[in-house]
Amino acid sequence: MRLDNIENIVLKPAKLGRAVGAAFRDVWDRLGLVVAASLFWSVSVIIPLGLGLLIGSPITIALGAIIAWLVSTPILAGVHRMAYRIAAGEDASFREVLDGARELAKPSYGLSALNVLVVAVLGSDFIVYFGVIGGSHLSITLLVIGLMSLYMSSGWAVLAAQGPLGQRGGALQAFKRSWLLVLGSPGFTIGLFVVILGLSILCVGTAIGMLVLYAGFTAILHSRGLRELYVRYGVINESVEVTEQ
Secondary structure, three states, X not given: OOXXXXXXXXOOOOOHHHHHHHHHHHHHHOHHHHHHHHHHHHHHHHHHHHHXXXXXXXXXXXXXXHHHHHHHHHHHHHHHHXXXXXXXXXXXXXXXHHHHHHHOXXXXXXXXXXXXXXXXXXXXXXXXXXXXXXXXXXXXXXXXHHHHHHHHHHHHHHHHHHOOOOOOOOHHHHHHHHHHHHHHOHHHHHXXXXXXXXHHHHHHHHOHHHHHOHHHHHHHHHHHHHHXXXXXXXXXXXXXXXXXX
């Protein structure tokens, strides 16, 4: 592509309502699969962490947290692999979670480690910022942390899409692409963050929703949002199911 033609490129707008509506339809149509995948991930976190807390010593709590991270991290990647296939209109089954967990284990640990590092840095900055400046800017700081959390979550969808799209794989590539997508579409990012925040509040409030819906539902929201942005930037062609009538 010649550089003097770049200014003539017109990007298609990313439609948040279209992405969210498609995600809700996906969840409704594949509710059993979404519940099974969500429950599988939730159990992988709850059992080791719960046992550590039940025993109650600092060592067992730390050990439980480590085991929960080791087990649940590749499963989360597998849930996003399943969600990406659902969002793409392809056949999907619970086996996608297992295959994705196995195939994406190594990059998923790398991406998770990067996420933990970013959260640690943001958390430290938040403590310092809040302690020095006071509560008047608390909401702004929380918004920044919330947007970063959304970015880090969307990285899982990018990781799951690398194989099907023939992209260069790995945690660093997923991290980079997530950054570029968020910075390139801030309005869409904020809108998706608000939707996921609302879903999170509902799931936490009902408790059972967090157990049987949260992981699968948010994975499909991430995947639908990612496909909407990929259509916008020409990474994938707009399919019949996302074409406006």
